[in-house]
């Protein structure tokens with residue numbers, strides 16, 4: 002490692018999650034944020050503006066980059082926060098930075114770690130159960146937090162990298178825990194996204210809509226199908242039954258995120274591709290492979306794909 006005092010950390014695909022993380026990590030690390038020109042321009046001009054539960058104010062000192070040649074050698078670890086739809090492209094673009102280095106994914110959905118493992122040996126899987134949004138160029142807001150960040154070794158000899166990563170994130174004041182079964186951890190987090198992201202995106206409503214009397218049974222059906230598929234895949238979820246998880250969803254997670262909008266809502270509103278094929282679409286696909294009926298996940302994935310293909314007129 003180059004520097005244990007102040008590690009060098011590129012964050013690839015810095016939007017709502019990545020810029021918020023950059024804003025926190027800047028106090029303990031040298032951060033390179035690979036972001037779009039609009040964010041880079043605003044951050045270079047006046048710093049990153051943050052508001053919400055991770056602090057209010059302007060953070061200076063984040064270096065915005067737009068290609069691997071702008072990242073110096075001696076990187077300690079890399080964090081990927083691009084949407085799952087961009088994972089392969091951003092790994093290609095930053096392949097020279099990634100190669101031989103530990104790379105952590107904080108992305109939602111299933112499948113990102115497998116892609117990243119094609120570019121480096123040591124991959125760390127992660128989940129973040131906090132709400133982030135972009136309010137404008139170089140301006141982010143962090144709202145509800147329902148669980149600590151979880152990180153675990155996905156592949157490679159990543160024990161030391163995991164300890165360093167957790168140490169750095171914790172010293173920046175972000176709650177974080179090690180997860181010794183991060184494959185199950187990714188599925189456990191995906192349950193929440195499968196339950197609320199497409200519903201909120203399609204209905205243009207905050208997370209509380211998932212508990213509405215007209216919607217709740219659909220949410221329950223999405224989760225029951227997902228449990229059946231997870232069982233066939235041999236995934237050990239932290240809840241024994243779908244009903245156990247649904248009790249947690251409706252008593253803890255939906256209340257914690259009641260007033261906020263999930264990331265897929267912003268994707269559809271902004272006319273961008275969503276992560277539906279890493280979430281409900283993935284469940285439908287796996288269900289087909291295992292001979293398990295997943296009509297609700299198939300239906301909602303189709304509705305989201307339709308909405309992606311027919312964005313609102315400006």
Ligand SMILES: NC(=O)C1=CN([C@@H]2O[C@H](COP(=O)(O)OP(=O)(O)OC[C@H]3O[C@@H](n4cnc5c(N)ncnc54)[C@H](O)[C@@H]3O)[C@@H](O)[C@H]2O)C=CC1
Nearest residue numbers: 014015016017018035036037082084087108109132133264
């Ligand atoms: N927003 C939220 O509350 C949460 C999001 N997540 C997950 O975190 C991941 C990131 O989500 P968000 O930050 O909300 O998405 P976002 O869309 O706000 O940020 C991703 C950014 O990466 C940029 N990007 C993609 N390819 C790039 C490239 N080659 N070079 C430079 N920039 C590039 C995009 O333009 C975008 O600005 C997703 O997997 C999401 O599901 C997880 C927990 C909470």
Ligand SMILES: CC(C)(CO)C(=O)C(=O)O
Nearest residue numbers: 130131132133262263264
């Ligand atoms: C936890 C939640 C729902 C927070 O917004 C999320 O993961 C997302 O928006 O994708």
